[in-house]
Amino acid sequence: MIIILYLSVALIAIAFLVLVIYVSKMLTSLRETLKSVSKTLEGLESQLEGVTSESTALLQKTNALADDFKYKSESLNSVVDAVKEVGTTVSKFNGTLLGLTNSFDKQVEQSREKVSQIIQWSNVILEIKDKWKAKKQEKDLNTPVERERERVRAR
Numbered sequence: 001m002i003i004i005l006y007l008s009v010a011l012i013a014i015a016f017l018v019l020v021i022y023v024s025k026m027l028t029s030l031r032e033t034l035k036s037v038s039k040t041l042e043g044l045e046s047q048l049e050g051v052t053s054e055s056t057a058l059l060q061k062t063n064a065l066a067d068d069f070k071y072k073s074e075s076l077n078s079v080v081d082a083v084k085e086v087g088t089t090v091s092k093f094n095g096t097l098l099g100l101t102n103s104f105d106k107q108v109e110q111s112r113e114k115v116s117q118i119i120q121w122s123n124v125i126l127e128i129k130d131k132w133k134a135k136k137q138e139k140d141l142n143t144p145v146e147r148e149r150e151r152v153r154a155r
Contacts, residue, residue, distance in 0.1 A: 108115075
């Protein structure tokens with residue numbers, strides 16, 4: 001029975017040795033895996049730092065753009081107000097011009113008869129002027145010297 005006990009202890013020792021070898025291999029494998037994970041995490045950390053710095057720069061640029069947009073928006077508001085005032089001024093000018101046009105139309109309507117008479121008188125004066133020129137030319141042609149010139153031209 002003692003032999004069984006020694007064999008059992010030897011078997012337990014061998015089993016324990018096998019277990020230690022397998023645990024040792026597993027721990028070695030685990031160590032390699034953890035080294036790989038550590039390297040990966042280091043690379044990830046450096047990439048994360050790069051992304052963080054780029055994000056910070058992007059955020060700063062975005063803030064600068066927002067400030068610029070705000071400034072330009074405020075400037076544009078003053079331009080819009082100025083254009084609105086110009087529109088109001090043009091509207092008032094149109095109203096004034098309409099009033100002047102209506103006043104002018106009324107005056108023309110009131111003066112229509114006078115204008116008609118002026119046109120008639122100017123037509124009469126032009127007819128008299130034309131007749132006077134015609135008589136003067138006829139008188140100039142009736143002089144003896146002019147008759148002789150006409151006769152020479154006719155040849």
